[in-house]
Amino acid sequence: MSNLIQKLKPKTKAQTTTLFAWALIAPAALVMFWIVVWPLYETFRLSFTNSNLGTLMGGAEYIGWENYEKAIGGRKFPSIVTRTFYWMFLSVGLKIVLGLIGASLLASNIRARGLFRALVMPPWIVPIAIGCFGWLWLYNGHFGLISNFIEMVGITDGPFSFLAYKQSAFYSAVVTDVWIGTPMVTLFFLAAIQGVPKDLYEAAYVDGASRWYRFRRITLPQIMPTIVSMALLSAIWTFNSFEIIWILTEGGPRGGTTTLIIDTFKTAIFSYKFGAGATRAVLVVLILGAFSILYLTVLNRLNKRYGYSGVQK
Amino acid sequence: MMDKYSLLQKIGIYSSLALFILFMLLPFVEMFIASLRPLTHLFSRPDVPVGETMTFMDFMSRFYSENMSFQAYRDMWVTVPQLLVTSLIVYFYQRP
Numbered sequence: 001m002s003n004l005i006q007k008l009k010p011k012t013k014a015q016t017t018t019l020f021a022w023a024l025i026a027p028a029a030l031v032m033f034w035i036v037v038w039p040l041y042e043t044f045r046l047s048f049t050n051s052n053l054g055t056l057m058g059g060a061e062y063i064g065w066e067n068y069e070k071a072i073g074g075r076k077f078p079s080i081v082t083r084t085f086y087w088m089f090l091s092v093g094l095k096i097v098l099g100l101i102g103a104s105l106l107a108s109n110i111r112a113r114g115l116f117r118a119l120v121m122p123p124w125i126v127p128i129a130i131g132c133f134g135w136l137w138l139y140n141g142h143f144g145l146i147s148n149f150i151e152m153v154g155i156t157d158g159p160f161s162f163l164a165y166k167q168s169a170f171y172s173a174v175v176t177d178v179w180i181g182t183p184m185v186t187l188f189f190l191a192a193i194q195g196v197p198k199d200l201y202e203a204a205y206v207d208g209a210s211r212w213y214r215f216r217r218i219t220l221p222q223i224m225p226t227i228v229s230m231a232l233l234s235a236i237w238t239f240n241s242f243e244i245i246w247i248l249t250e251g252g253p254r255g256g257t258t259t260l261i262i263d264t265f266k267t268a269i270f271s272y273k274f275g276a277g278a279t280r281a282v283l284v285v286l287i288l289g290a291f292s293i294l295y296l297t298v299l300n301r302l303n304k305r306y307g308y309s310g311v312q313k
Numbered sequence: 314m315m316d317k318y319s320l321l322q323k324i325g326i327y328s329s330l331a332l333f334i335l336f337m338l339l340p341f342v343e344m345f346i347a348s349l350r351p352l353t354h355l356f357s358r359p360d361v362p363v364g365e366t367m368t369f370m371d372f373m374s375r376f377y378s379e380n381m382s383f384q385a386y387r388d389m390w391v392t393v394p395q396l397l398v399t400s401l402i403v404y405f406y407q408r409p
Contacts, residue, residue, distance in 0.1 A: 098333075105330050110323065119334045122341060134340025137347065142358050145343050145375070152372040159358070183337065 040285070046278035053272035060275070067279035076255065076263075084259040087174065088238045094178045095238075096231055099185030104215070106186065107193045117190070124183035132247040135176045139163050139248075166256030169249050173257050177244050181237070185230050192226035193219060225302045232295040236288055260284050346376055348385050354378040 010016040047067055051060040071077055106117050123131055141147050141161030150156050162172045196219060204214050220227075242261045245251060251258040251266060258266070264284060268277020318326065347355055359371035 101329070102333050105326060105333065108318075108326055110318070110326055116330050116334060120337055123337055131340060134344045138340060138343055143356060143375075145339075148359070148367065148372055148375060152367045152369060154366060157366070179336065179340075 043278045043281050043285075046275055047282045049275045051274040051278075063275070067276050068283075071276065071279045071283065076258075080255075080258055080260060080263050083170075083257075084239065084261075087170070087177075087259055088235055091174050091177045091181070091238045091241075092231055092234045094174070095181045095185045095234055096227065098178065098182045099189050099230070100227070102182065102186040103189035103193055104219075106190050117187075120183050120186055122183075123179050124187075128180060128243050129247060131180055132176060132244055135172070135179070136163075136248060139172050163249055164253060166253055169253055169256050173245050173248050176248060177238060177241055180244065181234060185234060188226055188230050189223060192223035196222040225299070228298055228302055229295075232291070232298065236291055236295070239284075239288060239291070260287075349381045349383065350378050351380045351382070354380065 010019050046060075048062055048064060049055075049060040050063050050066075055061075102120065106113060106120070138144050138146050139162035141159040141164065144162070146162065147156075147160050150160065151158065160168075163169045200218050200222075201214055204218060209217070239259075240261060241259075242265065245257050245259060245262055246265075249257045251262040260280060261284065264277055264280040267273050267280060271277075359367055359374050361367050361371055
């Protein structure tokens with residue numbers, strides 16, 4: 001025993017420093033292990049068992065890859081995955097386009113632009129639940145503003161409940177998600193646009209470049225790292241988006257707005273199939289892990305190409 | 314140094330911004346109007362006979378009621394102080 005202690009005892013000053021550093025980060029590492037690694041391990045372990053309400057007091061058995069086979073081979077799974085990716089790409093695409101338009105407008109040299117910039121913020125500031133309740137009221141068929149408006153202009157000939165049909169419920173949820181996500185994207189793009197050196201615009205103006213040309217050839221390339229970062233981060237957040245769909249439709253009508261996250265929650269919590277739910281959670285982690293790797297790779301390449309300042313090398 | 318906006322361009326920028334802001338504030342405007350309307354008016358539809366389309370005036374009637382008031386803002390102070398204290402406690406405990 002004393003031999004072991006002698007072996008572990010630091011011999012150089014560098015070793016002492018390293019040991020001291022490890023001792024300092026140990027409490028934080030333990031907490032991280034407790035709140036991140038352990039739940040992840042438990043989810044992974046559960047995904048290989050038949051854990052459900054009946055086995056809560058013990059008795060869950062190891063069933064190998066059965067949960068994964070059932071989840072991936074399930075009748076609804078392909079449509080849920082397709083819907084999740086469609087939801088993500090459509091929502092992120094709209095946020096990026098609207099954010100770019102909004103940022104360009106807010107960056108223009110006009111009066112009261114400070115006021116306009118402040119007015120863009122509310123959807124981002126208020127809690128998501130409050131914003132969703134506002135939209136829930138707007139989408140109402142009988143008393144909602146949108147339904148009444150489209151009835152007045154003659155698009156429909158009576159009340160139309162947006163959240164009652166699969167297609168309209170899905171696109172309504174997309175609109176709400178875009179509404180919540182656009183302010184942040186806009187403000188990031190605005191900050192990036194303001195960081196573009198003014199000399200570039202002045203040189204292009206002297207050479208006779210039009211506004212559209214300057215936007216395409218100066219603004220867009222200069223803010224490209226921000227656009228890519230925001231697109232990939234937004235994709236991860238949108239993929240994970242739970243409360244918007246849950247408050248608006250709870251994944252309905254007839255599964256029309258059920259994404260992978262909603263399906264995971266429904267399976268694990270509503271159906272008490274903890275093993276099957278954990279399987280879906282692991283699949284979500286794997287997909288988002290792949291996205292994170294893609295995000296870091298693309299960001300790294302962009303940084304190599306444009307440099308951290310955003311100026312092309 | 315740089316080129317200035319023409320009148321048409323200014324109109325374009327302001328109207329686009331107005332549309333953008335309208336989209337951002339629409340739920341809040343609706344929530345504010347709803348907070349002023351009495352419940353009976355809130356859960357009523359413009360009275361449009363079957364087979365007829367809703368007119369502009371029918372549509373606008375949903376925004377206005379003779380009994381509109383700030384009563385909801387007075388009533389809310391019965392429960393809000395307690396919730397406010399809870400929120401502040403959570404805020405101060407969560408603050409890094």
